[in-house]
Amino acid sequence: MIPGPQPGPPCARTELEIEVVTIAPQAASAPDTTVRPWSAGPRWWIWTWVLVIVFGAVALWRSHQVDVPLRDPDGRVFMSRIALSLGILVVLIVLDGAVRARRREGSVRRTWAAIRSRWTPDRVLLAVTGLLAYHLVYSFYRNLKSWNAFRAQHDDALLDTDRWLFFGHSPAVLLHDLFGRDVAPHVFRAIYESFSIMVPISFVAALVLAPRIREGYVFLTSAMWVWILGVGSYYLIPAIGPFDSAPDEFAGLDRTSVTATQAKYMAERAELLLHPGAADSFASIGAFASLHTGFTFLVLLMLRYYGLRRAANVMVVYLVAVMVSTIYLGWHFVLDDVAGLAIAWAAVRLGRLTVYPPGRSVA
Template structure:
């Protein structure tokens, strides 16, 4: 994409000002916001019946939102500094950096980003609460089946055994663990960044939001309930009387880095302790389909609509998430395959329906208001 698409949006101010976009946004995309509010209202009703406090779920994703803001802010600062060093002709890169950052602060980009983050926090908090109820509605029963399917796909071997000779080194494992942990902040970066950026056509942003919402509901709740499973890291716990084919992997992960432990090891223990009732903090267990893989595929599909190189980069990220989901014991390979396929189907469906649902959406990039 040309550089003018971004800087031009900052230089050429829109006729409207202040927060006038709020009403236009809520009116044009009322279906999206009503879907989020509907899920939240249902969740609040259920949580009230069960006597469970919903606030911790909001706090859980507020922390992810802050991490996402830090990630985006860091990337933005780096981009502005590089631009000043490479393209500035005034002889004062520092002045150019300050001018660019001031223009961003004076624009509505920051407020739009925070507005989008607030809605995503609501959506994810409701999703997580309902995800935690999956084992109560449908106890884990599919793990042996998915383990067998994996062995069929990988010619009699578990996928982790095939990957381990290449990945079974602490440095590689730690890198995949870090990338896997970045998935949460990146979710906020894509959701809120698509809304804040003047480079993203409004209809494309609507398609991304619709796809992400449907993936959480259809893939992360409906399909996850119908195909209830815990994942390789919990195989020995949920399939009694059967030797876990993942015992070697879990032993390696525990020993790969002990101080501090891998993020995956910490998170897996935290989720299991919550599952067996040793704490009541937010966190649910569900393997099939993989939401990490589903969302990563949506990131790549969205990125390709903006820039081919961006799409290539996000495809690499999606592949690393798929590999990491297996190597870190979170998912069976079929979890990622089903999740990615379902996400692509949802992306295609939303692409077909978005223009009809939002005929008043801007088809061109949005200029940034002062």
């Protein structure tokens, strides 16, 4: 179970200035104290929806500007993802209930009783609407990212910066020389693609395992901020990635599914530029900043926030592996990864402020 903060004054800051919260062992089995969202009590969840509405307004404005409607091609941006999240939510609720029941000589009846006790109608409503809010933000993000293809790209500047930082050398080529070009591409491909599994499990798990769902919302809202700040960085420095700007550096790598994905993304981008009015025209490529790095670092910071230091230490290793994979495979420049770290750092603070506005009750 993920521990949450006790009521009272804010906890001391760590060296990362993240509030690490602890909870007494006996509190782990305490009943949930979720505030009734549509009855008396502080309506802290409103600010999450304000964030969704404002970001949605930005997406609609950009849609009008480029004269391309919001899209969900084949349901893969919104519908399929929210269905996956709801499925993960159900599975984790059942597993959590089984673990709680097992502590009391569990049975199916006790598992169901534990689930009913913890998952009141209000907590269920907050979890489901929270996931809806998250996926609306993600859908707006993906559309804004797609429309960034209409702007001039600045890969050459990022490529020059990489080589300046490494004294005239390509960091990708240095990694190829270090790890090799035959087996390593497949290893780094697996690491890079594991991201798509880690993301939905992480924010749904926060909603399920946090003793108070408001603490789960800190993770969920911070994740929304990653996508919002991330698409802002795409527009700040539009770029495709070194696999496109320096293709010769990656020609010697053993072919993997990443190679096919990169070719697919470039074809989709070309189709959008050629036929922006086509219903299935949708671009998925953007380099600055690396949100693989950003979201992974967010998970690490949230593990520290919840006081799960051992899991956070494991996540450090995974974060380094993800960052190396983004450069090795040509998805990102070094500066992209640095920017991703900064985005995660800011997102956690903004997420906490959104859920716990200064001067308002923490109940």
